[in-house]
Amino acid sequence: MKNSASIPCVVPAGTKQTLRTQAQQILPALTVFFSSLNYSEILHQRLSQQGNSSELDCQGLTRAQHSQLGRVMIKWQLCADTSQNSADLTYEAEVLKSINNLSNNQSAFQNSLQNSLSAIAPPLLAYENIILQILGQLQQLTIFVIPYYPNGSLANQLSAQKYVLLTEAQKHQCILQSAYLIHHLHNIGWLHNDIKPSNIFLEGFLPNNADISRITFDLLLTDFALAARCHLPSKATPAGTPAYLAPERWQGCGTTTQSDVYAFGILMYEILVGERPFAVDAQSSDSMIDWATRHCQQSVPSLPLEYRNYQGIVDKALAKRTGKRYQNMKDVLRDLEKL
Numbered sequence: 001m002k003n004s005a006s007i008p009c010v011v012p013a014g015t016k017q018t019l020r021t022q023a024q025q026i027l028p029a030l031t032v033f034f035s036s037l038n039y040s041e042i043l044h045q046r047l048s049q050q051g052n053s054s055e056l057d058c059q060g061l062t063r064a065q066h067s068q069l070g071r072v073m074i075k076w077q078l079c080a081d082t083s084q085n086s087a088d089l090t091y092e093a094e095v096l097k098s099i100n101n102l103s104n105n106q107s108a109f110q111n112s113l114q115n116s117l118s119a120i121a122p123p124l125l126a127y128e129n130i131i132l133q134i135l136g137q138l139q140q141l142t143i144f145v146i147p148y149y150p151n152g153s154l155a156n157q158l159s160a161q162k163y164v165l166l167t168e169a170q171k172h173q174c175i176l177q178s179a180y181l182i183h184h185l186h187n188i189g190w191l192h193n194d195i196k197p198s199n200i201f202l203e204g205f206l207p208n209n210a211d212i213s214r215i216t217f218d219l220l221l222t223d224f225a226l227a228a229r230c231h232l233p234s235k236a237t238p239a240g241t242p243a244y245l246a247p248e249r250w251q252g253c254g255t256t257t258q259s260d261v262y263a264f265g266i267l268m269y270e271i272l273v274g275e276r277p278f279a280v281d282a283q284s285s286d287s288m289i290d291w292a293t294r295h296c297q298q299s300v301p302s303l304p305l306e307y308r309n310y311q312g313i314v315d316k317a318l319a320k321r322t323g324k325r326y327q328n329m330k331d332v333l334r335d336l337e338k339l
Helices: 015-036 087-105 168-187 257-273 287-297 305-317 329-338
Strands: 039-049 058-066 070-079 126-134 137-147 200-207 215-221
Touching: 015 039, 015 058, 015 070, 015 126, 070 087, 087 126, 087 137, 168 215, 168 257, 168 329, 257 305, 257 329, 305 329
Parallel strands: none
Antiparallel strands: 039 058, 058 070, 070 137, 126 137, 200 215
16 A cells, blocks of 8 residues: 555655665675574565664664574664664664563453453564674664564555455454554553554464354554653654544644544554545655645545444544544444444
8 A cells, every 4th residue: 555654754865776785785794693693594574774874774674583483573773873772673672562561461451352362562572782793884783573473464454455355244353453452552551653554463363163254363563663651742743654643643743542543543444445534646746745634624535335334433533623533442442342
């Protein structure tokens, strides 16, 4: 799907060539280093450059097999300033540890769902800060490791080829379980701030009989780079993914539980219909203004007839004014369960 990248979404001129050069210089050295840590079958899947930084400063995603941890995803970040940790990745690792500890300790966590949720997020299998020499230059390498989920993300399930195979019951189950994940995340004191299909892993398929059409999904939230404490002041800058940002975020307000509710409303519509309720022209000269206009002014489209019983929930989740929007995910779940 287009327009799904997190802000910033403008790629500077020459970045592609810079990334090619970085890949040729850095990835072979990282492969050797990961091999020394007992990783094998190493496959580098993503590489991106850090803004306003050294040409060697970058971050990426690597898939591998570990002798003890099994199949894993390694999220890594290189920083030329060896006097400090890579702040972005260090922050995300700390958030992930906090979420896992809090969710594991909450006695009331596993309730309400027929297939009780066992976790909110993937477990953090390993986390390290290491000084590494690459091309004769010392670099700070920060890595954290989570399990590899072969079924991918909810975004894969909503792709054109797979979406047509989803039953109405499966769509409802994906909506309901996503709502529970966000609700429990808020309950332990965290906002996600970047809810979207690509940030929801399919931990596994749970067949409840031989009929493939009745397979259910087991979901996990991921990518907590923008996560924030619920009751702490947040930045008013519209960080996140433009297609899912609430109107108040475009108007200079900070993040709240209601901004996660709004993003869930977009997600809910997308699961039901197969596309988002709002879109901008890929050739737009100023896509950010276009996105702001869609979220702040465009009315929510009507759902197809077979999903009209969801219309009131979608409308209230996507209300432009926070006073008319659901106040929290508990209220959303109350109405979803009535269905």
